[in-house]
Each structure stands twice: as C-alpha cells, then as structure tokens.
Amino acid sequence: MGKDSKKKTNREKKNDPGMAVALTTVILFSVTFIAMIINVFLFQSKDRNVVYTNSYNHERMDIIKNMISRGTIYAADGSVLARSVEDDEGNEKREYPYGEIFAHPVGFCQKGVMGLERDMQPYLMSTGIGIPEQLGNAMDDKKNPGNDVYTTLEPKIQEAAFKSLGDKKGAIIVTEVKTGRILAMASTPCFDPNEIEENWDAVSKDAENSPLLNRASQGLYPPGSTFKILTAAEYIREHPKDWEDYAFKCTGKFTYGDESVNCFHGNIHGDVDLRTAFAKSCNSSFANIGTELDRKKFSKMLEDMNFNEKLPVEFESSVSRILWDEDMTDKEMLQTSIGQSITMMSPLHLNMITQAVANDGEMLCPYLTEKVEAANGQMIASYKVTGLGNVMTKSEAEVLQDLMREVVVSGTGDDLNGKPYTVAGKTGSAEISDSSTLSHAWFTGYAPAEDPEVVITVIIEKGGSGGAVAAPVAGEVLDAYFD
Amino acid sequence: MVLFLIETGKYINIVLAGLYCLFSYISLGRKDEDGRNGVFHILEFITLLLFISGVTDLALAYSYAGDEVAMRNVILLGAAEAAGMFAFARLMYHFYPEMNRLLFADMEFMLCIGFVVLMRLNYRHALRQYVIIAAGLVISMFIPMLIHRLKLIKKMGWICGAAGGAALLIVYIHGSITNGAKLSMKIFGLTFQPSEIIKILFAFFIAGILYKSAGFVKIAIAAASASVLIIILTISRDLGMALIYSVMLIAMIYMASGRIRYVFIGAGAGAAAATAAYRLFSHVRVRFNVWRDPWTDIDNTGYQLTQSLFAIGTGNWFGLGIGRGKPTTIPDVEDDFIFSAIAEESGLIFGIILILVCLNLLIAMLLMVGRVKDRFFRIAGMGMAVCYGIQTVLTIGGGTMLIPLTGVTLPLVSNGGSSAMATLLLFAVLQGISLIRMDEIYDGVSAESEDTPLNNDKTESKKENKAAHKKEKPVKEKKNKKEQGDGRRRAGKNEINESAQRASKNNDAKNIAAAGALEVAASAAEVTAAEEAVDEVMEETMVEAMGTATGAFATSADETGFSGDIESDAGDPVGDEEYDEEDFNEEDFDDEAAEYSDGEDEKYDEKDIDEEYDDDEEEYAEEDIDGEDSDDDDDEYFGDEDEEYDEEDIDDDEYSDDEDEEYAEEDIDNDEYSCDEDDEYDGEDLDSEDDIEYDEKSATVFPDEDYADEIIDDDKKF
Incomplete structure (x- = not known):
C-alpha cells in the first residue's frame, strides 16, 4: 500500500502548472492595475491645484467657466472679499468690494490668477452641491454655483495694516499666536483687482514697484538685526545656565581676523550683557557671539527653522536663504550673525519664527483658509492648526521673550512702550548693498507680552531705522487689533 | 432641457459602466459557459444601452453647440455601428455558441467605448476605423474555426518567426518614419504597421519552440530567436513594441516552464535593457525625464503628458460630458491618450471602471488560457493575453504618469487600423483557443459520448450532448455509463493495436475496432443489470486488454534496444509526439466507434492517420523510437533541469518493474479521465484537470482516486 501514498504525492507533483502560472x-x-487606479485616484484627489491654475490648461478652464459660477470668498467676519456678479448682458464678472485693500491675499482671476483666487481655484471652480440640484440647474439652463471659501482675514486689521503702510513700500503680516491663522497680510505698492483687466499692462510691467508681488510672503529682504533673535537663541541654547554672564565691551566696532563690523550709525554701546546687547541691537556684540557659536549646531537650528527650503504654507512664498556652514569665511560668519551677508528672509518667515518664540517654542503653520463650503452649506474642506514642531525649548523661548520684551521697554523698540497693551519684539535696520540709500526697516513682535495673542511683522523698504519707522507702523496695526 | 439630458447622460453612463463591471466580475466567477449565459445577455444588453446612451450624449452635445451636421453624422454612424456590432454578435453566437462569452462581451464593451470616443474625437477617423473593424470582425469570424481545426500551426512556429522577422526587416529598410520611429509602411496605399500583426505570429513562434519541452536549451533557443525580432524592433526605434514582445516572451517562457524564476530573470534583463536604452536613445531619455517632471518643460517635451493630466484633472470624478471637453488639445489623443480623453469627458469614475473592465478581460483571458491543456495553445494564448495586459498597462499607466510614456495604443479602444486589426485577430485566436478548451472539457466529461469533436455540427451536437449529460442525475447510472464508455475505449485501443498488425488500411482498422468497441459496449450493457459484478468484470476486461497492449509495445521497443519507458513517455511532459498521435487516433477511433461521421470528418481523420499513424505497427514502433531519439537531448535537459519531471520519470521506471500492472494503472488514468487526446502528457495530468473542472460538480461521479485505487487492488488480486 506504500504505492498508494507514493502515487498520491506523485499526483500532487504532477499537477499541471498551467493554472498556477x-x-x-x-x-x-x-497589482499593476490597482496601482494604476490608486495613482490616478491620488492625482485626482491631491494634485488638482496644478490642473486648475496652470495657464496651459486655459482652454479647459474656459469650459469650466461656462459650467460653474465662481464661488465667493469671505472674510473671517463674514464680509465678502470677492464674488461673482452678472452684468447686464449676463456675463459673469468678478467683484472685489474692498478693492486694493485685500488685493494681495485674495488676488484676482482675470488675466491669470493670483492669491486665494488661485490657490482655492479647484474649490471655487467646482461645485459641491448634490447631483439632483445640479440636474435641476441644468434643467433651468443655469450654471452651477462654485464652492465658497471662508478666510481667516480680519477686514478691520487688514484695513489698518493697509492704511498704516500708506504710500510706503513694504508689507505687514499679522498672525494668531496660538493658531497660525493669518489675520492680515498687506503689501504695497498695490493694485485694484476690480480694474486689473484695464490696468493690466501698467500693473504687470511696473518693474520698479512690482505691485503684483505679495511682499509679505514673496518679498525677500536681509533680516538685519531681527536675525539676532536666532543668534541669541543659539547662544542661549549653548549656554543655558550662564548666558546671563555674557559680557562685552562695545567700541562701536568689532574686528575678527581681517574683518570688522560696525554698530548701526557708529553707536558705541560700552559694557553690555546679552540683554542689553539685544535690546540696543549691538552689532559688535552679536558679531562676537557669532564667533563663539558651534557652527554645526547653529546650522541644525537654521535648518529646523525652515531656512533654504520652501515654507510649508499653502500659498505662494519665497524661500529664505542663508549661508552657514563650517567652511564659511570670517567675513561671512560675522555678517551672518547680524543678519547681513547673503541672508534673505521673507516677512512671513520672520513672522513664523516670532510666533514660535511667543508660543513657547512651538512653530505653527500660517494659513489663510478656514473652510470651504458648497453653495448649499455643505462642508467641503476645513483647515486645522498644523504644528511644525518645537523649534526651541520652552525655557529658551522664555529667555527670548524676556529679551524681546526688554527691546520695547528699554531698547530700540521703545516707541511701542506705553501702549495700553504690552508689546515684545525686535527691530531691524537691514543695510542694503548700495549704502547710498536708507536701510530696510523691520519690526517683528507680539502682544500682549505676558499672554501673547497676535504676532506682527512689518517691513518698510528703504524706510530707515526699524525702531523709528517700522515699530510705529506696527503700533498702528496693534491699536486696531486691541481696539 | 438639452443641458439636463446631457448632464443626466453623464451619470447614466457611469451607472451603466458600473453595472457592466459588476456583472463582468460576477461572470468571471462562473466557470462554465452555461453559467455565464444569463450574465452574458445582461452584459450585452448593458453594452448596448451604454452605446446608445453615449451616442445620444454626443449627438445632444453637438445639438447643444448648434452643430447639426455633426449631430446627424454621429447618429448615422452610431446606428451603423450598433447594427454592425449586433449582426456580428449574432453571427459569432450562432457559429461559436461555445466561445468564451465573457471575453466576447468585454470585447464588445471595449469596441463600443472606442466607437463613441473616436466619433467624438475625429469623425473621419471613426468612419475609417469602423470600416477596418468591420473587416477585422469578418476575418476574425473564421479565425477560431481555423485555430480549432488547423493544429498544423504547431509545426509552423519557425515559419511564423521567419515571416515575422522578414516583415519587420522590410519595414526597417523600407518603412516610413513617424515620430522618429520606423513603424509602418504603405501597401496598396494603405499604411500598415506590421509589428502589430506580427505579435500573433510571434506568440505562435515561441509556443512552437517551447511546447514540447521547456528545458534550458529550448528556452535559450526561444530567447535567442525572439531577441532577433526584438532587436529589429529596437533598431527601428519601435521601443514600445520591443517592450511588448519582451514581456510576451517572458510570460510564455514562464508558462512553458512553470518557473517564476524566469520572470525574475526576465525582469532583470529588462531593467538592464531599459538602462541601455536610456543611454543609447535620446528619445528614451527625454521620455524618462518628462515622466520624472513634466512641468519644467511644459512648453515642449512635457506638453503631451501635462495635457493628458489636465484632461483627467479637469474632467474630475464625473467628467465634463461627452462632447463638451477639450481632449483634442492632447497631441495623439486618439492613439496613446484615449484613456485621458475618456476620463476627461466621462469622468474618472468611468475611467476607473474602464480600467477594471480591462482587468476583467485580462483575467478572463488568463483563466481561460490557464485551463487549456494543450501546451502549444496554452503558451501561445499566454503570450497573447499578456500582450493585451501589458499594452493596457503601458497606455493607461503612461497617460496617467505612473510609468514613462511608450506610445502604445489601448487595444480595441484607440484609433489605428493595424492595432485594431491585430487586436481583433488576437481576440479571435483566443476564442479559437477557448474552443480547444471546450473540446477538452467535453472530451473529458463525456467519455461515453457518441459524438465527435471533429464533426461539422459538433458545436450543436455537443450542446445537446452536454444537455443530455446534465440530465443524468442518478449517480450510479452515470457511473455505469462511464464504465461502459471506458471499457469501450480500452477495448478499442486494444483492437486498434492488433488490427494495425493485421490490416494494411486504416479504414479496415477502424472498422474492426468499431465492431470490437460495439461488442464490448453491448456486453457492458448486459452486465449493467448485475451491478455488483460490473466493476470486477470491467476491470478484468480492461486490465487484460491493457496488458496485451503493453506487451506489444514493450516487445517492439525491446527489439530496438529500448527497454523502453512506454509509460514514462506517456507521462513525460517532454511529450513524445508519437504517443500523442496514438492518443489522437484513439480519439478518432472512438468517433468511428460511435458511428458518427460525415464526409469531412472522415477526410480529416484519414489525413491525420495517413500522416501520422503508419499502417503497420512495426513502423509505428520505429517512429516511436525515432521520436524518442530526437527528443533525447530534451529529455536529458529535463533530467537536469526539471526535478519534478525527473522524479516522475524515476517513479515510472520503478513502476515498470511490474510492467503490466503499471501500464494498466497509467491507462486507467489515461482513458478514464481523458480530457485531451491531443495533449502530450495528459496521461499524467488528467487528474489535475479533473480537479479543476469537475470535482466540485460531480465528485461522486468521478471518484478518481478511490476508483483508481480499487482497480489497483483488484489488479493485484488478479
């Protein structure tokens, strides 16, 4: 009977491989087909922005325009920032009730697209209403309504920011400390989106003023003394116990090797500790600190702070540049420590770093859109607070809060002292390569100092000193916020 | 109101396609064609509705846009297409009621989608395509029959290969250049892309090399000769086709050898070849870089792919509506980006459903091919099924940026005469293979069948027979009937061996054998009354018969120095052709015994027998030995290469100690479960076929293991 079992195994082995193959x-x-389906599914769910905004797809967008009536953009208080209206001949036209005040964050959609009109186009130009409702509209030969976008922008603060900039070139960005919501984002020179078509040539070809540029997120400026926040942060990180023992005698000039650095306007600050050096924005002292820093660790910190990479925001922003590595020359190192050299930052980026200090070290991603709703009120998308990680410890942040408060109490930002609310911050006067003109004026700070609610960053191009020019502008905006 | 209808049409299309997809997968679960019959009608009906809906949507869209001429054209051509498809379907169903219905329904579905999309993209091309497809369908009506009948193709592998190679060379030398590649040439004013059609020859060519054995040498020969074709394609810069051929080759080697390691080796070689192509060809580099990032050079190299992505993205889930999008902004949309056009206007949900139906079609092909026992057609069918699959992956994957673009068309849907013709022929060949598969089933199921598979009306009678078979509910009776049949067959086999010695004419042999078979059948019928006795008697009869037969074989083999594994030959997948032919004749003989023959059938039989079965046994034996000789090296390779088969041989050797017993056992298996008389090694593999096909349905009817064991026991007693 052994043969039987043998026969069985034999049979199993002889099983025809055809079916198995x-x-x-x-x-x-x-597996391959499912991969194809997943691939195309992900493309459809995630990468729609490029489809809806790329100018090479304009022919299809024209078709969509005939099918969908572009959705409305609302401010945080419910007022309309952009809406579609029909003119007498039944043509759809875009209307911006606030004119140029919200020009940059909201953008426009004729002659190309910009701002939220661009970033939210996939929502604005598609409809979330139910299929029966769509069919009902088709029955009446009506367009389907696009989805509505609700922003975080506060008209009161935006107006104040826009007004305070006046005819100066510059930008202001105001965000909430605990959430990262952008309350205001103003940039001048500006344009009126209602008349963008008529003025297109003048606006788009104005290379000197570049009014289309959103300076708050796309402008890049040398950070100047505001960068000392980071230099100080690294010093505190390396000297957590004895940073208060730092002492330096400022002679108005610091020389290291063949290179030297001057204090602003040749001021001589005398004997300073870290607090005074920060408050008075003593270049010599910070250049000195820069020579003592661990270059590797500082590189790491800068990396954590999103230098040299795209900021994780959902709207267009420029990449901040910095050179900091172990092979840098003495000159580069001294200049970088005080925010000069090739270092360039966007106001948005500086605002994020300030926000992290005010928020005890946790950086949050700034955002402009609160939610998207279909015309029938159905929620399409909502945005939440997105943490970007703790870029510094709570104790480090507390020391920096202390230093920044001192700037307003007794240092370069004392213009903001004596307001009904307390402010902490840092001024900056960034020198431009051609020294014949005034420096860029910076202020970045938050209020109230004890329990931070709101972060504000101001840049005034070629405005002069940060304390004298930028800080008062920030004050006007903060007045509006605390009004 | 028109807008409402257009908008509603979008959703109706999606629902219909979704239903089709659902039912096509349900149908996939049905193994037998009868089970598929009901679903098949549903599928066909949905396809018709979908086609009407699509054409209506398009006509409405033109009407909405105010283009009355286009609207009229669409309605007329649509009606012509629907009528053509309907007529074709009826004819096919009439001539080939046994065809693989799911395969056919899926083909109709794809064709209908292709018709609508092409009409929308380019009316003139759609018209031309309609004519080509109509011609292709007419031709393809004859293909299944030819494939089914002309098993001669097995011997024509090298002719196929040489013809294909020559045609490709001619194109390389004289062909016209399109998009930097020499793909096509003009014959009688018609542009023709031979590499599409040669795919089918290529499958036959490789199958011809591999079907007898898939030892190392054979595989090396197949790979080397395939490389010649692939290299010609490569130097013609038809790299997409070279890739398709390569994948077909790997798949066929995998099917022939049953070893997945060849797939890995092939994948490795493919990766090396891809790297080489990247270095050698600038257009490969361009396509690769475009795949990595189509956006930076959107103006130029990235334009095509980005437009494809725009089309899919703008179409969104539900599409812009047929006739309302802008698919023509994609260059070559009718050929390489038809999927994007479909997704743009019918929506991505529809597109995903289409991918799923493509997969369903591919699975239907592969399962059908996997069940075929005939190694030649199994390997060739595998090549063709994989050809369809890889083409779909390359087109859809390329257009959706999953893989780099290769410039391959979506079978049955894309524009392109050669492609459409080649795909229709490919489907027709697969239908032919499915008919072979059906033969195998019936030969296996109805061993007692009084029917011949070579009859002209075989399909009809088979149906009847099948129906009759189904009605046989009482298990016992069925078993007896089966035994009768088995006995008849065995006796017949015995007879034919003897008669071969006695008679010099085949007809004589057949007549005598038929008479013998009838006698046995009659005696078996008598025995039926005494149910208890039946088994023993039958077994004795057949064991005796087999013993005689084996003795005769062994003697003749001994004489020529081959102490001979007759059995192992039978069981050896290397496939001794002569043995196979004996089987084949046995089948013929059965047919004769059943007294079921007409003129054509007889002619065919005669031809076969004249050709392959010589008049007297000695010659037969010699041939046998020659066959053994010629296959000797293959056997050796099998010995080295193939453990499985090697063991099998050893086992068989062991068994042959007791030759009679062993032979009986072999033959019991062989005859009892004989499903494929043509197959080289079905003697050993019948069980697996039974396992797959019938065991679930009628385990009690064919208690193969037990029954066989019983016989062995009795044999021992005997």
Whole structure:
C-alpha cells in the first residue's frame, strides 16, 4: 500500500502548472492595475491645484467657466472679499468690494490668477452641491454655483495694516499666536483687482514697484538685526545656565581676523550683557557671539527653522536663504550673525519664527483658509492648526521673550512702550548693498507680552531705522487689533 | 432641457459602466459557459444601452453647440455601428455558441467605448476605423474555426518567426518614419504597421519552440530567436513594441516552464535593457525625464503628458460630458491618450471602471488560457493575453504618469487600423483557443459520448450532448455509463493495436475496432443489470486488454534496444509526439466507434492517420523510437533541469518493474479521465484537470482516486 501514498504525492507533483502560472500572472497584473487606479485616484484627489491654475490648461478652464459660477470668498467676519456678479448682458464678472485693500491675499482671476483666487481655484471652480440640484440647474439652463471659501482675514486689521503702510513700500503680516491663522497680510505698492483687466499692462510691467508681488510672503529682504533673535537663541541654547554672564565691551566696532563690523550709525554701546546687547541691537556684540557659536549646531537650528527650503504654507512664498556652514569665511560668519551677508528672509518667515518664540517654542503653520463650503452649506474642506514642531525649548523661548520684551521697554523698540497693551519684539535696520540709500526697516513682535495673542511683522523698504519707522507702523496695526 | 439630458447622460453612463463591471466580475466567477449565459445577455444588453446612451450624449452635445451636421453624422454612424456590432454578435453566437462569452462581451464593451470616443474625437477617423473593424470582425469570424481545426500551426512556429522577422526587416529598410520611429509602411496605399500583426505570429513562434519541452536549451533557443525580432524592433526605434514582445516572451517562457524564476530573470534583463536604452536613445531619455517632471518643460517635451493630466484633472470624478471637453488639445489623443480623453469627458469614475473592465478581460483571458491543456495553445494564448495586459498597462499607466510614456495604443479602444486589426485577430485566436478548451472539457466529461469533436455540427451536437449529460442525475447510472464508455475505449485501443498488425488500411482498422468497441459496449450493457459484478468484470476486461497492449509495445521497443519507458513517455511532459498521435487516433477511433461521421470528418481523420499513424505497427514502433531519439537531448535537459519531471520519470521506471500492472494503472488514468487526446502528457495530468473542472460538480461521479485505487487492488488480486 506504500504505492498508494507514493502515487498520491506523485499526483500532487504532477499537477499541471498551467493554472498556477495563469493565477500568478493574474495576481501580478491585478497589482499593476490597482496601482494604476490608486495613482490616478491620488492625482485626482491631491494634485488638482496644478490642473486648475496652470495657464496651459486655459482652454479647459474656459469650459469650466461656462459650467460653474465662481464661488465667493469671505472674510473671517463674514464680509465678502470677492464674488461673482452678472452684468447686464449676463456675463459673469468678478467683484472685489474692498478693492486694493485685500488685493494681495485674495488676488484676482482675470488675466491669470493670483492669491486665494488661485490657490482655492479647484474649490471655487467646482461645485459641491448634490447631483439632483445640479440636474435641476441644468434643467433651468443655469450654471452651477462654485464652492465658497471662508478666510481667516480680519477686514478691520487688514484695513489698518493697509492704511498704516500708506504710500510706503513694504508689507505687514499679522498672525494668531496660538493658531497660525493669518489675520492680515498687506503689501504695497498695490493694485485694484476690480480694474486689473484695464490696468493690466501698467500693473504687470511696473518693474520698479512690482505691485503684483505679495511682499509679505514673496518679498525677500536681509533680516538685519531681527536675525539676532536666532543668534541669541543659539547662544542661549549653548549656554543655558550662564548666558546671563555674557559680557562685552562695545567700541562701536568689532574686528575678527581681517574683518570688522560696525554698530548701526557708529553707536558705541560700552559694557553690555546679552540683554542689553539685544535690546540696543549691538552689532559688535552679536558679531562676537557669532564667533563663539558651534557652527554645526547653529546650522541644525537654521535648518529646523525652515531656512533654504520652501515654507510649508499653502500659498505662494519665497524661500529664505542663508549661508552657514563650517567652511564659511570670517567675513561671512560675522555678517551672518547680524543678519547681513547673503541672508534673505521673507516677512512671513520672520513672522513664523516670532510666533514660535511667543508660543513657547512651538512653530505653527500660517494659513489663510478656514473652510470651504458648497453653495448649499455643505462642508467641503476645513483647515486645522498644523504644528511644525518645537523649534526651541520652552525655557529658551522664555529667555527670548524676556529679551524681546526688554527691546520695547528699554531698547530700540521703545516707541511701542506705553501702549495700553504690552508689546515684545525686535527691530531691524537691514543695510542694503548700495549704502547710498536708507536701510530696510523691520519690526517683528507680539502682544500682549505676558499672554501673547497676535504676532506682527512689518517691513518698510528703504524706510530707515526699524525702531523709528517700522515699530510705529506696527503700533498702528496693534491699536486696531486691541481696539 | 438639452443641458439636463446631457448632464443626466453623464451619470447614466457611469451607472451603466458600473453595472457592466459588476456583472463582468460576477461572470468571471462562473466557470462554465452555461453559467455565464444569463450574465452574458445582461452584459450585452448593458453594452448596448451604454452605446446608445453615449451616442445620444454626443449627438445632444453637438445639438447643444448648434452643430447639426455633426449631430446627424454621429447618429448615422452610431446606428451603423450598433447594427454592425449586433449582426456580428449574432453571427459569432450562432457559429461559436461555445466561445468564451465573457471575453466576447468585454470585447464588445471595449469596441463600443472606442466607437463613441473616436466619433467624438475625429469623425473621419471613426468612419475609417469602423470600416477596418468591420473587416477585422469578418476575418476574425473564421479565425477560431481555423485555430480549432488547423493544429498544423504547431509545426509552423519557425515559419511564423521567419515571416515575422522578414516583415519587420522590410519595414526597417523600407518603412516610413513617424515620430522618429520606423513603424509602418504603405501597401496598396494603405499604411500598415506590421509589428502589430506580427505579435500573433510571434506568440505562435515561441509556443512552437517551447511546447514540447521547456528545458534550458529550448528556452535559450526561444530567447535567442525572439531577441532577433526584438532587436529589429529596437533598431527601428519601435521601443514600445520591443517592450511588448519582451514581456510576451517572458510570460510564455514562464508558462512553458512553470518557473517564476524566469520572470525574475526576465525582469532583470529588462531593467538592464531599459538602462541601455536610456543611454543609447535620446528619445528614451527625454521620455524618462518628462515622466520624472513634466512641468519644467511644459512648453515642449512635457506638453503631451501635462495635457493628458489636465484632461483627467479637469474632467474630475464625473467628467465634463461627452462632447463638451477639450481632449483634442492632447497631441495623439486618439492613439496613446484615449484613456485621458475618456476620463476627461466621462469622468474618472468611468475611467476607473474602464480600467477594471480591462482587468476583467485580462483575467478572463488568463483563466481561460490557464485551463487549456494543450501546451502549444496554452503558451501561445499566454503570450497573447499578456500582450493585451501589458499594452493596457503601458497606455493607461503612461497617460496617467505612473510609468514613462511608450506610445502604445489601448487595444480595441484607440484609433489605428493595424492595432485594431491585430487586436481583433488576437481576440479571435483566443476564442479559437477557448474552443480547444471546450473540446477538452467535453472530451473529458463525456467519455461515453457518441459524438465527435471533429464533426461539422459538433458545436450543436455537443450542446445537446452536454444537455443530455446534465440530465443524468442518478449517480450510479452515470457511473455505469462511464464504465461502459471506458471499457469501450480500452477495448478499442486494444483492437486498434492488433488490427494495425493485421490490416494494411486504416479504414479496415477502424472498422474492426468499431465492431470490437460495439461488442464490448453491448456486453457492458448486459452486465449493467448485475451491478455488483460490473466493476470486477470491467476491470478484468480492461486490465487484460491493457496488458496485451503493453506487451506489444514493450516487445517492439525491446527489439530496438529500448527497454523502453512506454509509460514514462506517456507521462513525460517532454511529450513524445508519437504517443500523442496514438492518443489522437484513439480519439478518432472512438468517433468511428460511435458511428458518427460525415464526409469531412472522415477526410480529416484519414489525413491525420495517413500522416501520422503508419499502417503497420512495426513502423509505428520505429517512429516511436525515432521520436524518442530526437527528443533525447530534451529529455536529458529535463533530467537536469526539471526535478519534478525527473522524479516522475524515476517513479515510472520503478513502476515498470511490474510492467503490466503499471501500464494498466497509467491507462486507467489515461482513458478514464481523458480530457485531451491531443495533449502530450495528459496521461499524467488528467487528474489535475479533473480537479479543476469537475470535482466540485460531480465528485461522486468521478471518484478518481478511490476508483483508481480499487482497480489497483483488484489488479493485484488478479
């Protein structure tokens, strides 16, 4: 009977491989086909922005325009920032009730797209209403309404920011400390989106003023003394116990090797500790600190702070540049420590770093859109607070809060002292390569100092000193916020 | 109101396609064609509705846009297409009621989608495509029959390969250049892309090399000769086709050898070849870089792919509506980016459903091919099924940026005469293979069948027979009937061996054998009354018969120095052709015994027998030995290469100690479960076929293991 078992195993072995091969092939192909489906599914769910905004797709967008009536953009208080209206001939036209005040964050959609009109186009130009409602509209030969976008922008603060900039070139960005919501984002020179078509040539070809540029997120400026926040942060990180023992005698000039650094306007600050050096914005002292820093660790910190990479925001922003590595020359190192050299930052980026200090070290991603709703009120998308991680410890942040408060109490930002609310911050006067003109004026700070609610960053191009020019502008905006 | 209808049409299309997809997968679960019959009608009906809906949507869209001429054209051509498809379907169903219905329904579905999309993209091309497809369908009506009948193709592998190679070379030398590649040439004013059609020859060519054995040498020969074709394609810069051929080759080697390691080796070689192509060809580099990032050079190299992505993205989930999008902004949209056009206007949900139906079609092909026992057609069918699959992956994957673009068309849907013709022929060949598969099933199921598979009306009678078979509910009776049949067959086999010695004419042999078979059948019928006795008697009869037969074989083999594994030959997948032919004749003989023959059938039989079965046994034996000789090296390779088969041989050797017993056992298996008389090694593999096909349905009817064991026991007693 041994033969029987033998025969059985024999049979098993002799099982025809044809079906097995076919099934294996079926599995291989099924995996491939499912990969195709997942790939195209992900593309459709995630990468729609490029489809809706790329100018090479304008022919299809024209078709969409005939099918969908572009959705409305609302401010945080419910007022309309952009809406579609029909003119007498039944043509759809875009209307911006606030004119140029919200020009940059909201953008426009004629002659190309910009701002939220661009970033939210996939929502604005698609409809979330139910299929029966869509069919009902088709029955009446009506367009389907696009989805509505609700922003975080506060008209009161935005107006104040826009007004305070006046005819100066510059930008202001105001965000909430605990959430990262952008309350105001103003940039001058500006344009009126209602008349963008008529003025297109003048606006788009104005290279000197570049009014289309959103300076708050896309402008890049040398950070100047505001960068000392980071230099100080690194010093505190390396000297957590004895940073208060730092002492330096400022002679108005610091020389290291063949290179030297001057204090602003040749001021001589005398004997300073870290607090005084920060408050008075003593270049010599910070250049000295820069020579003592661990270059590797500082590089790491700068990396954590999103230098040299795209900021994780959902709207267009420029990449801040910095050079800091172990092979840098003495000159580069001294200049970088005080925010000069090739270092360039966007006001948005500086605002994020300030926000992290005010928020005890946790950086949050700034955002402009609160939610998207279909015309029938159905929620399409909502945005939440997105943490970007703790870029510094709570104790480090507390020391920096202390230093920044001192700037307003007794240092370069004392213009903001004596307001009904307390402010902490840092001024900056960034020198431009051609020294014949005034420096860029910076102020970045938050209020109230004890329990931070709001972060504000101001840049005034070629405005002069940060304390004298930028700080008062920030004050006007903060007045509006605390009004 | 028109807008409402257009908008509603979008959703109706999606629902219909979704239903189709659902039912096509349900149908996939049905193994037998009868089970598929009901679903098949549903599928066909949905396809018709979908086609009407699509054409209506398009006509409405033109009407909405105010283009009355286009609207009229669409309605007329649509009606012509629907009528053509309907007529074709009826004809096919009439001539080939046994075809693989799911395969056919899926083909109709794809064709209908292709018709609508092409009409929308380019009316003139759609018209031309309609004519080509109509011609292709007419031709393809004859293909299944030819494939089914002309098993001669097995011997024509090298002719196929040489013809294909020559045609490709001619194109390389004289072909016209399109998009930097020499793909096509003009014959009688018609542009023709031979590499599409040669895919089918290529499958036959490789199958011809591999079907007898898939030892190392054979695989090396197949790979080397395939490389010649692939290299010609490569130097013609038809790299997409070279890739398709390569994948087909790997798949066929995998099917022939049953070893997945060849797939890995092939994948490795493919990766090396891809790297080489990247270095050698600038257009490969361009396509690769575009795949990595189509956006930076959107003006130029990235334009095509980004437009494809725009089309899919703008179409969104539900599409812009047929006739309302802008698919023509994609260069070559009718050929390489038809999927994007479909997704743009019918929506991505529809597109995903289409991918799933493509997969369903591919699975239907592969399962059908996997069940075929005939190694030649199994390998060739595998190549063709994989050809369809890889083409779909390359087109859809390329257009959706999953893989780099290769410039391959979506079978049955894309524009392109050669492609459409080649795909229709490919489907027709697969239908032919499915008919072979059906033969195998019936030969296996109805061993007692009084029917011949070579009859002209075989399909009809088979149906009847099948129906009759189904009605046989009482298990016992069925078993007896089966035994009768088995006995008849065995006796017949015995007879034919003897008669071969006695008679010099085949007809004589057949007549005598038929008479013998009838006698046995009659005696078996008598025995039926005494149910208890039946088994023993039958077994004795057949064991005796087999013993005689084996003795005769062994003697003749001994004489020529081959102490001979007759059995192992039978069981050896290397496939001794002569043995196979004996089987084949046995089948013929059965047919004769059943007294079921007409003129054509007889002619065919005669031809076969004249050709392959010589008049007297000695010659037969010699041939046998020659066959053994010629396959000797293959056997050796099998010995080295193939453990499985090697073991099998050893086992068989062991068994042959007791030759009679062993032979009986072999033959019991062989005849009892004989499903494929043509197959080289079905003697050993029948069980697996039974396992797959019938065991679930009628385990009690064919208690193969037990029954066989019983016989062995009795044999021992005997």
